[in-house]
Amino acid sequence: MRNALFAPRQAGSWTLAVLTVVASFLLALGIYIFNTTSNIYVASEDVARNWLPSVQAIAGIRSSLGQVRRAAGLVVIAGDDCSSQRCRTIQADRKDDLKRAEATYAPLVTPNEEQQLFDTYRKQREIYLDVQDQLLMQQGGDRQARLEGFITLSDEAFDRATQTLGRLSDFNSNGGKKAQVVVRENYARTQFCLYALNIVLLVLSAVFIGRLVVVATHSHSRH
Secondary structure (H helix, E strand, O other): OHHHHHHHHHHHHHHHHHHHHHHHHHHHHHHHHHHHHHHHHHHHHHHHHHHHHHHHHHHHHHHHHHHHHHHHHHHHHOOOOOOOHHHHHHHHHHHHHHHHHHHHHHHHOOOOHHHHHHHHHHHHHHHHHHHHHHHHOOOOOOHHHHHHHHHHHHHHHHHHHHHHHHHHHHHHHHHHHHHHHHHHHHHHHHHHHHHHHHHHHHHHHHHHHHHHHHHHHHHHHHO
16 A cells, blocks of 8 residues: 555656656757857858958959059050050059959958968059059150060069969968858758757657556556
8 A cells, every 4th residue: 555655656756857857958959959050150151241252352352453464564565654644544543443352351351360461462562563653654765674574573573462362362262161161060960969859759759648548548447
């Protein structure tokens, strides 16, 4: 009789302990899923708002810098100097386009390595423009000497600037790839956790249904 009285209490205590463990597991699993989905969101935002726009902005700078050189090359090849108002206006317009392209990229630059590379590029760009302006503003003189200067000194300065732009582009491309890896890894973890949660819920449902069947059977046998 005494054992019969304690049996329901023991069963109730066992059920409460199991429910506590299951609830704790589900809570921990839910927190983990929340953290992984937050990581996915952060990495996705990083790709959308920083890495991808940075690569596009750097491509814009490279294109604008190329247009500056192309406009200067047309003047040098033609054997003219840039003393005319039209030539100065064209050069100024190309430089303004370059400034706008750089202004688009500047807010996206991250501290440390990327900032150092961008500062290096700007110094190299200034050197290139100074060399080019000196060539363009030489009035008269030897056309061949000016052309040689354009394809040596000016070209070397231009190459240094574009190489640094290439390093900036690689830096952002690699950062974007790392962010994509984070997204894929956290997505896989989230999927695994959701599968585990489904399995736990299925097991609990099976146990609950089995318990109902046992209770219904006992109740029917008593009647």
